[in-house]
Amino acid sequence: GYGYTRSDPLSGRPWPAMPTFLQQQAQALAAQAGYPGFDPDVCLINCYAVGAKMGLHHDADERDKTAPIVSVSLGLPCSFVWGGLQRSEPVRSLRLEHGDVLVWGGASRMVFHGVRPLPAGQHHLLGAERWNLTFRMAQRPYRG
DSSP: OOOOOSBOTTTOOBOOOOOHHHHHHHHHHHHHTTOTTOOOSEEEEEEEETTOOEEEEOOOOSSOTTSOEEEEEEESOEEEEEOOSSTTSOOEEEEEOTTOEEEEOGGGTTOOEEEOOOOOOOBTTTBSEEEEEEEEOSSSOOOO
């Protein structure tokens, strides 16, 4: 699990600042998708090894759930699962490749989504891993 804390629960040290370049890229991607005013205050990084998965969930821990989510895929391709507003609704799979970006908000902001088990492979930069950078507005209100 995770929670939005000001410091790393393992080390007690404050989280590093988000690199300005990444924050600006997330802002530009959100604006291009129709969400001007997106100003992420967190970047959640998930690292998937071969066989790792993420079950169906929706991102509900942010203060303002009208703010979009910006998700950047790096490394091995994966099968991203996109469902409905109820966990029991049918899902469809989208293949995400290195460099693919998903931005969702509005009526789809609370859609259930996940990642199927990561198949074996090698990426020329990240080896046998997939990384996902998820930019969010966890604390500040969205004024899009």
